[in-house]
Amino acid sequence: LPRTDELFVGRNIEIAATVEALEPPHPGINEHKPRVVTLHGEGGIGKTRVAGAVAEWLAERGKFPAGIVEVYCAPAASSVELAIAALAALGIERPESLPNPSAALVERLKRIEQPLLLLLDNLENLFTGGPAATGVKDIAMGDTHPAILIKELLAASPSLRILATSRWPLNLGSDENALEVPPMRPKEAIQVFLESIPDRDVRNEILSRPREVDELLSQILKATERMPLALVLMARQLQRHGETIETLLHQAATNLLNLLQDESLAHLPPRLRSVRASLQLSYGHLSGPAQKLFARMSFLPGGIFRPFDQLSNLLGESWRELLAGEVAYFALARYDRDADRYTLLNPVR
Numbered sequence: 001l002p003r004t005d006e007l008f009v010g011r012n013i014e015i016a017a018t019v020e021a022l023e024p025p026h027p028g029i030n031e032h033k034p035r036v037v038t039l040h041g042e043g044g045i046g047k048t049r050v051a052g053a054v055a056e057w058l059a060e061r062g063k064f065p066a067g068i069v070e071v072y073c074a075p076a077a078s079s080v081e082l083a084i085a086a087l088a089a090l091g092i093e094r095p096e097s098l099p100n101p102s103a104a105l106v107e108r109l110k111r112i113e114q115p116l117l118l119l120l121d122n123l124e125n126l127f128t129g130g131p132a133a134t135g136v137k138d139i140a141m142g143d144t145h146p147a148i149l150i151k152e153l154l155a156a157s158p159s160l161r162i163l164a165t166s167r168w169p170l171n172l173g174s175d176e177n178a179l180e181v182p183p184m185r186p187k188e189a190i191q192v193f194l195e196s197i198p199d200r201d202v203r204n205e206i207l208s209r210p211r212e213v214d215e216l217l218s219q220i221l222k223a224t225e226r227m228p229l230a231l232v233l234m235a236r237q238l239q240r241h242g243e244t245i246e247t248l249l250h251q252a253a254t255n256l257l258n259l260l261q262d263e264s265l266a267h268l269p270p271r272l273r274s275v276r277a278s279l280q281l282s283y284g285h286l287s288g289p290a291q292k293l294f295a296r297m298s299f300l301p302g303g304i305f306r307p308f309d310q311l312s313n314l315l316g317e318s319w320r321e322l323l324a325g326e327v328a329y330f331a332l333a334r335y336d337r338d339a340d341r342y343t344l345l346n347p348v349r
Contacts, residue, residue, distance in 0.1 A: 009195075010188035011050050014039075014181060018054045021177050022117070022161050023063075034177040035154055036162045038123075040169050041181040042331035042345065043271060043278035044229030047165040048121050050181055054163065055119055066116035066159070074122035074269070079149040082126060086118065102149055109157040117161050118153075124166040128285050147172055167282055167331040183226035190217050192228055196235035203238075206245055216245050223252045224260075225346045230275050233260045256347055275347050282330045290326035293319055297333065303343035 021037045039047045055068050071089045076082040083102040087095035090108060098104045109116070126146040147170065154160060154175060164170060169178035184192065194217075197203040206213055224230035234252070237243055237259060251259045261274035270277035286294060296315055297304060304311065306320060316322075323342055327333045333342045 008049055008053060009191050010185060011046070011053060014050050014179075015053050015057060017179060018050065018163070019057060021179065022054070022058070022163060024115075032174065034172075034175050035160065036150065036164060036170070036172055036176045038164045038166055038170050038172075038176055038178045039181050040166050040178055040331075042227070043167060043282060044227045044275055045181050045183065046228040047167075047181050049228065051119055051121065051163055051165050055117070058117065064115045064117040064161070066112050066114040068117045068119060070119045070121065072122065073120050074125065076126060079126070079144050079146040082120075082146055083149065086120075102144060102152075105149075106152050106156045109153055109160060112157055113159060115159045115161065116157065117163060120162060120164045122166070123164050123170060124168060124281075127166060127168070127170045151175060168329055184228060184231070186221060186226065189221055189224075189226040189228075189231055193217070193220055193224075193231045193235050196232045198236060198239035216249065219249050220245075223249070223256060223346060227275075227345075227347070229272070229278065230260050230347055233262050233273070233275060236262050236264075260347060279332070279348060282332050285330045286326050286332075287322075289316070289318070290322045292316075293322045294327050294332060297327070297342075297344055298349055301344075301349060303336070303339075303341040306340045306342070 018037060018039065021033070023033075025031050025033050039051055041047055052070075055070065058064060059068050069086070069089045071082075071086050073082055073085060076085055080101055083105040084095045087098075087101060087105055087108065090105075092104070092108070095101055095104070123146075150162065150170075150172065153162070170176055183189070194203055194206070197206075206216070220231070220234065224234060234248065237248055237251075238245070248259070257276040257279075261276060263273065265273035271281055272278075283291070283294070293315055304315075304319075304323065311319060323333065324335075328335050328342055332348055333344050335342050
């Protein structure tokens with residue numbers, strides 16, 4: 001998987017929850033545990049890093065004797081390409097030359113009897129139907145739905161577990177346990193920001209001002225919404241000559257998205273070196289009406305309360321369906337269940 005130079009901190013709760021979800025049911029306990037665990041959330045929230053940490057934890061303890069196989073799925077545009085990527089990761093040479101890669105993958109997994117974990121990273125491009133749809137995209141003739149392929153893999157190998165990352169759940173029904181990856185906890189977010197500053201002298205200078213640093217760091221957390229990618233990209237700006245945390249916050253107030261990018265990370269995909277590029281991937285899935293609603297949400301910085309019927313005059317009669325079914329579903333807004341309110345992330349807004 002594409003590895004950033006981002007510092008990995010904390011996430012113990014998310015790692016433990018994911019490991020527990022992947023463990024088979026305890027002997028003697030009659031419970032259904034989905035064999036697909038999907039880590040989902042907005043771009044830059046750290047899904048791939050958490051999945052990688054889970055894989056390392058499981059590997060160190062020998063939890064999957066048949067192996068833990070990482071498959072980078074972002075370039076795949078169909079279930080055939082997904083099968084080819086998985087076969088390549090399993091060590092099959094020239095899988096693209098096979099007459100039916102999907103069937104070959106199913107047959108390959110049938111021969112595996114011990115527990116195997118497939119880590120399928122960035123599956124969202126294959127599952128873009130939204131919650132009201134089947135969860136799969138329209139596909140060309142001769143191909144099968146990616147969801148059907150995954151179900152065939154599960155049927156072929158009872159010992160198979162799948163850990164997937166996606167910006168939204170895959171909608172696989174009872175086969176899937178969807179776990180949302182939240183923003184970083186404040187103390188961990190501060191540690192990521194400080195330790196991602198390239199210049200150690202700059203970091204020490206910031207920490208030498210205890211009376212000011214707490215307020216400055218609090219403003220950093222608010223600007224970035226405690227998203228790991230945003231924290232790292234903001235911290236990397238402090239390697240430029242003359243840049244201070246104060247000038248950084250001034251730029252953040254002026255044009256946050258321009259600040260949250262680093263083209264020097266050319267070895268990484270655009271989504272890992274620019275928050276704007278990462279958000280654009282989600283925005284591209286919105287329908288025309290949903291894009292209009294998304295634009296209008298920026299005029300309501302306090303968020304949108306679902307019970308407020310008068311908003312129909314401003315947002316249109318179908319705003320609730322568009323908001324839940326697209327804007328929030330495609331990870332561009334967060335839903336606060338207690339307040340019954342949707343808000344845009346600060347970098348988005």
